[in-house]
Amino acid sequence: MAxxxxxxxxxxxxxxxxxxxxxxxxxxxxxxxxTTVDSGSKALEFLGLHGDDEQSNATNPPSVSPNNHQEVExxxxxxxxxxxxxxxxxxxxxxxxxxxxxxxPVVIMSSENVPSRITRCLxxxxxxFFLKPVQLSDLNRLIPYMMKTKVKNxxxxxxxxxxxxxxTESQSQALQPSEHQQPQSTSNQQQQQxxxxxxQQQHHHHQQQVxxxxxxxxxxxxSPDRTRPRYNGIATVS
Amino acid sequence: MExxxxxxxxxxTRQSLFDQGFLDEQFIQLEELQDxxxxxxxxxxxxxxxxxxxxxxxxxxQELEKSNLDFNKLDSYMHQFKGSSSSIGxxxxxxxxxxxxxxxxxxxxxxxxxxxxxxxxxxxxxxxKLEAYFQVEQVGQVHPPHSKLKSxxx
Numbered sequence: 041m042a043x044x045x046x047x048x049x050x051x052x053x054x055x056x057x058x059x060x061x062x063x064x065x066x067x068x069x070x071x072x073x074x075t076t077v078d079s080g081s082k083a084l085e086f087l088g089l090h091g092d093d094e095q096s097n098a099t100n101p102p103s104v105s106p107n108n109h110q111e112v113e114x115x116x117x118x119x120x121x122x123x124x125x126x127x128x129x130x131x132x133x134x135x136x137x138x139x140x141x142x143x144x145p146v147v148i149m150s151s152e153n154v155p156s157r158i159t160r161c162l163x164x165x166x167x168x169f170f171l172k173p174v175q176l177s178d179l180n181r182l183i184p185y186m187m188k189t190k191v192k193n194x195x196x197x198x199x200x201x202x203x204x205x206x207x208t209e210s211q212s213q214a215l216q217p218s219e220h221q222q223p224q225s226t227s228n229q230q231q232q233q234x235x236x237x238x239x240q241q242q243h244h245h246h247q248q249q250v251x252x253x254x255x256x257x258x259x260x261x262x263s264p265d266r267t268r269p270r271y272n273g274i275a276t277v278s
Numbered sequence: 279m280e281x282x283x284x285x286x287x288x289x290x291t292r293q294s295l296f297d298q299g300f301l302d303e304q305f306i307q308l309e310e311l312q313d314x315x316x317x318x319x320x321x322x323x324x325x326x327x328x329x330x331x332x333x334x335x336x337x338x339x340q341e342l343e344k345s346n347l348d349f350n351k352l353d354s355y356m357h358q359f360k361g362s363s364s365s366i367g368x369x370x371x372x373x374x375x376x377x378x379x380x381x382x383x384x385x386x387x388x389x390x391x392x393x394x395x396x397x398x399x400x401x402x403x404x405x406x407k408l409e410a411y412f413q414v415e416q417v418g419q420v421h422p423p424h425s426k427l428k429s430x431x432x
Contacts, residue, residue, distance in 0.1 A: 057365075058363055059330060059361075062326060063308075063323065063365055064321075066309065066311045066316070066319065122357065151357075151364060172365070173307065173364055173365045175307055176307070176310065187284050
């Protein structure tokens with residue numbers, strides 16, 4: 041079960057493969073609320089973007105606050121790379137170019153281990169790159185990203201109400217930025233990990249069993265301002 | 279007593295699928311996702327796989343019948359097929375997919391056709407084995423220990 045919050049984290053999973061959608065949904069449902077779609081364009085539709093226009097529909101006037109157009113709260117987008125029409129990369133770009141959506145962390149999945157592809161996605165703003173088939177143990181790495189969005193969304197909501205109404209209470213809410221660091225700390229991770237300790241054991245078990253299980257690629261020469269460690273304990277691929 | 283024997287046999291059957299290289303650790307991942315809420319998850323996914331990939335097989339077959347082979351198209355179909363096969367842990371099938379894709383890359387039509395024949399063989403062999411496995415597994419779930427089906431148990 042998810043941590044004791046008002047609502048579970050909501051993940052939008054995008055994949056044109058029926059099998060992989062079923063799998064990722066089952067994987068994610070253990071801890072999160074999941075929506076699956078089979079294309080990038082459907083993903084954008086779900087997120088409230090239509091075509092190249094950022095206005096979700098004609099009745100909404102152009103607004104100053106960027107979060108108004110998001111119809112549903114999505115805490116993370118996980119998308120396949122190779123899809124007909126709009127690729128996962130195209131979707132990533134569109135999300136990052138949108139002022140209302142750019143804060144949503146995006147994770148790319150691919151069955152192919154292509155270093156240049158991985159770099160391109162990370163440089164475009166993807167948080168992680170997972171090799172398929174995605175496993176339960178991979179999902180642990182999503183936790184910090186989702187917590188960050190949730191906190192950020194709460195912050196923005198409070199800041200907006202602060203702009204509308206002079207409210208001294210919201211000023212104390214603005215102190216929440218210190219909680220930003222919490223997702224990185226062990227206490228929150230432990231809460232999540234309680235429901236996920238079993239898969240972690242499996243991960244180690246598999247590492248022992250399968251020597252050629254290539255999960256991730258280590259890329260040298262990533263942009264230096266990425267201080268967050270991205271690849272923990274990953275084998276290089278020859 | 280009978281139940282223990284049955285479960286041992288089932289475990290051995292299952293293990294042989296791994297030992298003989300039909301399945302890899304991804305199948306175990308599927309098993310780990312199976313729970314009381316989804317007691318037939320693995321079988322559901324496998325059934326979905328065979329239904330979904332039948333379409334791809336048909337498309338590939340049609341392509342291979344053409345006089346001028348479109349290797350890009352073939353590779354694209356096979357990429358999808360390989361992906362699904364990988365997702366259920368179909369090890370031998372996946373290997374054949376890779377081989378086929380190599381032939382596509384080198385524009386080797388003969389190679390494609392040969393490896394496709396082999397792929398279809400592996401594909402249907404696995405299907406039969408998994409169907410049998412699920413059937414027997416269900417027998418164990420449904421029937422009580424001292425069942426008259428003991429003669430049925432392999």
